[in-house]
Amino acid sequence: MKNQLQTLDDGLLTPEVGRWSEKKYSLIHNYAEMFATGMKHKWDCRVYIDLFAGAGKAKIRDSNRIVYASPLLALNVRDRFDRYIFCEFDPDIMDALSQRVRKDHGDVDVKFVQGDVNLKVDEVIKSIPKHSGRFKVLSFCVVDPFKLSSLDFATIKSLSDFYMDFLVLIACGMDAQRNEKIYLSQNNTVVECFLGDPCWRDNLPDAKWKRISFSDYLVDCFSQEMAKLDYKSVDLMDTVLIRQPNKAPLYRLAFYSRSDLGTKFWNQTKKYSDPQRKFDFTWKA
Ligand SMILES: C[S@@+](CC[C@H](N)C(=O)[O-])C[C@H]1O[C@@H](n2cnc3c(N)ncnc32)[C@H](O)[C@@H]1O
Structure with missing residues (x-):
């Protein structure tokens, strides 16, 4: 299967993931694409934040496929964000990510925060450009932990003081x-x-x-x-359930925004989340 997520092995550290991750990657890519283009003329500065960034590429287990993972998917959008902030706990994974970013996106404004995001949230916050009446800053934050214990709600709460949409993986x-x-x-x-x-x-x-x-x-x-x-209120039907091939539920992806436009983008994103379907995004205001 060839799709917009697929890439090549570059010899750097590439964690293995299950096949189901492709649906998650499709959703992240499609939402980031829509957000980056749709908000371009509405906000002065669009920030992409990845709290559990990973290495930027992943290998699909039991296959030869290498796919872009969340940070590189967000860097590959047509209308790039004005700033990227990547937080990652593991120094080797962070190193692989920063090498990939330097190699293919050396001209982009990227801040790396290495460490436990729950302890480093102030560093993440300091990396967000300052919002003012004359300079409006909107962020899209991807929260993709392996398990519940990796995330303290206090981290989300601190970030929610800013204009920010969240896409959260709930390891339910x-x-x-x-x-x-x-x-x-x-x-x-x-x-x-x-x-x-x-x-x-x-x-x-x-x-x-x-x-x-x-x-x-x-x-x-x-x-x-x-x-x-x-x-805005979100119920179960608004989230996307990701299952294993044997249909056992793995996690839910839940999107949180304070704006109707954010919710509209998420609803459109869900329609295009099939990894086999080529994302054909035409911006309609
Ligand atoms: C599910 S993976 C991330 C996947 C990444 N978003 C992607 O698209 O492939 C979770 C990542 O978060 C990192 N991590 C785990 N706990 C963390 C923490 N407390 N703070 C920051 N990163 C953490 C792990 O090392 C791992 O790379």
Whole structure:
């Protein structure tokens, strides 16, 4: 299969991912493309932020395919963002990413933040150009952790002080569902940190009675926390469920914006998220 994600092996560190990641990459690429072009004449500065950036390329497991991953997909858009901010914990992965960026995008304004994003969020924030009445700055932030414990809601909350849309991977199948018993135990704080809410268990009995699964409950709680930060309400139907080939749920991609235009772009993006379909984006205001 040949599609717009595909690229070549360059010999640098390339983490392996499952086939299902192609759908995630398609969504990120298509939304970034739409955002970058659609917001170009509406804002003075468009910023792309990747909190769990990875190496920029990934190898599809059990295949020879190498694909662009989120940072390079965002760099490859037609109307590039005015600034890119990449945060990555692993120094070797960060090194591979920065080499790739230097090689193919040496003229682009990129800031690298190496370390745990939950500890380095101030550094990420310092890298966002200053918004003013005369210089309007809008960011698109991709949040793509492996598991719930990698993300503190406080990180999202700090970033939400800015004009920013978020695309968040919620590891509700691969992590939450598998570890439900552990996370439910009273002294476990993983979900509390992820949601930023010590009372997250309070509505569980009601959810159980309504036969809402633990993973759907978490997605709903996360969306409610985003709504407290003035993001538009998101329900399960608005998110994209990514499944393994055996149909077992892996994670949900949820999009949060404060603007109707952001939501409109996300709805259009979902239509074009099939990796086999060539993304044919024509901008309509
Ligand atoms: C799911 S992968 C990222 C994928 C990337 N967005 C892509 O498109 O391939 C998660 C990445 O986040 C990094 N990571 C894990 N915990 C982190 C943390 N607390 N802060 C920053 N990066 C982290 C991992 O090293 C890994 O490269």
